Amino acid sequence: MRTTMKLAAAVGTAAALTAALTGCTDEGSTTASADGDAVADCMPIALEVADTLTGSAWEQALKSYIERVQEGTDGRVMIRLLPGGQLGGEIEMVAQVKQGNLGLVQAGSTGLKEFSPIFVPYLFDDAKAMDFATSEIMQGWKDAIREREGIRVLAVEYFPPRWITSNTPIHKPADLNGLKIRVPEIPALVEAFEAFGATPVALPFPDTYYALQTGAVDGQENPPSVIESGKLQEVQDYVAITNHAQGFRYLLINEDRFQSICESDRAVMEAEVSQLVSDQEEQLRAESDALLDGWVSSGAVQITDLDIAEFAGAVGDAGSTEAEEAWGPGVLEQIRELYGPNS
Template identity: 30%
Template sequence: MLFKTAIAALAVGLSFGLAGTADAQTKLKWAHVYETSEPFHTESVWAAEEIAKRTNGRYQIDVYPASQLGKEGDINQGLTLGTVDIIVSGSSFAARSYPPIGVAYYPYTFRSPEHLIAYSKSDVFKRLAEGYEKKTGNHIAAVTYYGTRQTTSNKPIEKCADMENLKMRVPDVPAYLAMPRACGANTAPIAFAEVYLALQNGTVEAQENPLTTIEAKKFYEVQKYIVLTGHIVDHLNTVFSKKLWNSLSDEDKKIFTDVVQEAAERATAKVEKREGELVQVFRDRGITVTEVDKNDFKNAVMERVPMEDFGYSKSDWDAIQAIQ
C-alpha cells in the first residue's frame, strides 16, 4: 500500500513538473511586412529558431511575414498595444514617435551601404536609439541594410524635372516624400501590399524601392523603366517591445541581441550580393535601366525640402556625414 502511494505521489509530482516546464515556455510574435522569399523574413525565422536553441526552448517565437499582423504602422503600434513582441521596421516609422531618429532617411544622407552600417555602430546612432527608447520604451537591437532606393516608372526619367506631375506611390513618411515632392511628383500613400495592383491598373505610374524589393514584389512586371536615383540608402531595425525587453534577464537580453545582430549581418550580406546582380537581371528581362545625375536630385531636395521641416537636426546630419 505504501509502495502504491509513493508511486502515485511520484506520478503527480512528475505531472506537475511537466506542466511547469510547459508553462515556462514563453510564446512571442515577430511581425514584418516583407515577402517570405526575402532575407528579412528568412533570417527572422533563423533568428527565432536560434533563440529557441540558445535558451533551451524557453522561448517559442512565431514569425508573421507579409503584413499578416498588419501594415507597418500597425505593427509599430502593436509594440505598444502588446499584439506583437518583435518587429522588423524602418527608422522612418520609429520617427513617428521620436522624429530625430528619422534623419537617416533624409535623401542622400549615406554614401553607401558601408557608410550606413558604420552609422549603425556610431555614437550618433546610439544616442538617437536611446532617445527613441526613452520615448517609447521599445528597444532597437539590430540594424539591417534594406537596400538603396531607386525609382521605377512607366515614363522615362533623366532628371529631377522629369518627375513633374508624375503620379507616384511613396510611403506616407516625410523623408520618403522629400525627393519626389522636391521634383514635383504627385505622391500617393498606397499601402505596400497594394502597390503592384495600383501600378497595374494605373492608379499610379511610378514608385520607389530597392532593386531587391522591386524583384521580390515583381514591380518590374508592371513598370517599363528603372531609374537609379539612389536617393535613400535604406535600413530596417529589429525592435523589441518594452514589455519583452523589460521581462528578459540580462543573460537572455544578451542572447536575443547577439542572435538578431547575427541575423542582421546575414541579411545585409544577402541583400548586397543580390543588389549587385540585379541591374543586369532586369536588363535581361527587357527593362530599361538608366543612370542619372544624383546631384541634380540632391540639390533639389536640399533647396526645397529642408530637413528641419521634418524635425531632424542638421547637427545630427553633419555628424553622420563625418562618419568614415
C-alpha cells in the same frame, strides 16, 4: 545514555560529512549552480514577429535568427513569423508593438521621430552607412525610443540605396514632373519627390502592387530587394538608379515583453543580433546587381541613363527641417560630415 550519545555522535558525523561534501561541490561548480538556477527561473514565452517583405533577405535572415534563438534558449523563447504584412503596414505594426499587442516587428518605416528623417536625400555614403548604425548618435536615439515609446531596438539593419521604377523613362528630375510616385509614409521622401516635381502618394507597402497595376500611381521608389519582394518589376517598365536615399530597417520589440523574458534568454536574443545583421547585409549587397541583371535579361524592365548629380542638386534641403526638429541643431550636418557621400 550511551545510546543517546552514540546517536548524537552519528548525527554530528553525518552533518560534518554533508558539509564537507557540500563544500567540495560548491567550490567546484559554483558557476554551474548559478547558471542552473538562472535557467531554472526561465519561463517559456511565445512571441510573434511581423514583417512586410516576403521572401526578402531580411526575412530569410530573420528566420535563421528565430531558429538560433530557439536553440540557444533550449526552446523557451519561441518566435512565430507573420510575413507579408498580415497585420498591416509597417507604421501600423510598430504601433501594435508599442501597445503590446505584437511582440516584435521588422520594419523600415517606423513612425518613430528619430528614425523618420534618416531618409533625408543623399545623406549617406553606402559604404559608411553601417558605421553610423553603431555610432553614439544612433545609440542615443535607441535609448530615447526605449524610454519614450517602450520599444527596444534590437537590431539596426542594412537597407540599400533606393531606386525609382516607373512606366515612363526617367533620365532627369524634370521627367518626374506630374508623375504620381508612391512613397512610404516618410516626410523626408515626400519632400524629396515634391522637390523633383512629382506628386508623392504615401501608401503602405502592401498596397503598392495594386496601385501600380491599376494606374492609381505611375511609379514608386525602393531598394532593389524590396522591389523584388513585392514583384513590382511585373507592373513597371523602367528603373532609374538614382540612389536618392538610404536608411535602415530595424528589429523592434516591446520593452515590457522583452523584460518579461529571463535575463539569460534575453542575452541570447541580443547576442544573436550581430549574425542577423551581417547575414542580411551580405546577402543584400550581393543580390542588388544580380536582381537588376535578371530583370533586364528577362525583359521585365529597362534601365535609364541618368546623372545622379542632377538629382542630388534638385532635392534642395528636403527633410532637413524634420531632421533638425527630431535630432536637434547640427546633427544632420555632423552625420553628413562623418558618413555622407563627401565625407
